[in-house]
Structures are given as C-alpha cells and as structure tokens.
Amino acid sequence: MESVVVIDFETTGLSPDHGDRATEIAAVLIRDGQIVAQYQSLMNAGRRIPAFITQLTGITDAMVRAAPPASQVMAEVADFVGDHPLIAHNASFDRRFWEAELRRIDRCPAQPFACSMLLARRLLPEAPNHKLGTLVEYARLPVTGRYHRAQADAEMAAHLTLYLEQHLIERFRLAAVTHPLLAEIQRTPKGRLETSLRRYASGHAGSATAAGHGRGGRKNSWSERS
C-alpha cells in the first residue's frame, strides 16, 4: 500500500458541534506494509474533561493542563500528516474532529478518509463485533498499550489496516491495495463485495497500480466513482 496515516483522537465527548474538543491525538505513518513514523501528543483546548471520559481514557484535567495548546499540536500533526490519505477506526468520528480542530487554526483539511471499521464489517463479517479491541483480539494483533489512548489505538488500528490489506491480497489475489480501493470497498454493498473484488482482481492481474486507474483509460467496476 502507498503511504497512509492512521489517526486516533481522544476527546471530551462525541460532537465538536456541541462544544467537545480534542484532548489527545496520535498519527501513525504506514509505508510499504510497515509503521515507519509516529506522532502523539496530549493537547490543551481549555475544556474540562467529564469524569466519564477520565474513567474511560485515564486522561485527567491536570494532564491536559500541562499539555501544549491544541493549536500548536494540531499544526504539528497536520505537518506530520501532510497530503497523505487518512484512515481511522469509525472514521466519521475522527473526521469531524480532524476538520473542526484544523478549521480552528485556519488549516484546510483535504485528505480523503477510509474507515477500518467499515472495512472490517465488509471483510470480517464473522467477527463477534467490530469494536477495535474485539478486532485486535479476533485477528490476534499486538495490544500496543492501553485502549482508549490515542497512541495505542492508532497503532492497533494501523495493525488492523495492515491485516485487512493482507487479507485482501491473499483472499482475492490483488497485486496491490490502495487507499482508493479501501474507500471503495467500504462503500460496496455487502452482497456484491465478493463478485466485485474478484472482477477487480482479474482485471488487475500483474498490475501494481491503484484502484480505478487502469491503464489506457480502461474502466472497471471500481473506476471513476466520486
């Protein structure tokens, strides 16, 4: 897979539209099937942390008060991410905070997102459920730290992404797995996934190119959807 970044936020709640703010972020850069760089920081957005969140994450008001300002952390992580496409577990959540926090520092978030949870629902429907912790245990992936902390969750989501990539390559004999392909898979209706992926694989035998970009303008079932 080309370079992608897996991110994970810890926050004061569920909705940036209702005043919730990020308290911690981690970003893990994957390149050529390996984790090659990481960024992690608590951040101080000036919000009190609900007791429930402290119980869930272990992140306290004192920890956040001692952390760098959210504006500084978001600027640093935006530089770290650059133009790389992003992946997160339940990406609709992280995407809202990513966009909200970057807008606060006048940065323009433009990355495409893919979601490891939606991918796992498609590719591992037999898993007991599709919570990150359950999938880590199900796939026997390394537990890299405390759940509900950004660094550990981002690392485990990265390992899950690599596991899903390998699953795709072995099961469907794909020559390459790209971020656009992952985004396409999570949008494909469950009943059509097997057929569509096998058609995609046969159309890309021996190819090392990305989904939806067959040579010579050739289109396939994954191509040119926006």
Next chain:
DNA sequence: TGCCAGGCCCTCTTTAGGGCCTT
C-alpha cells in the same frame, strides 16, 4: 447535574426504525 451526534448498516425497509461504533 445531566444531556448533547452522526454516519453506516440491516431489515420485520425504502413514505422507517433501531443497532453499531467512536469519546
């Protein structure tokens, strides 16, 4: 003090409702 969301998916659906998943 307690509450607040949103996108996706499945089905007993599609003119809807409820569960999952994230903090």
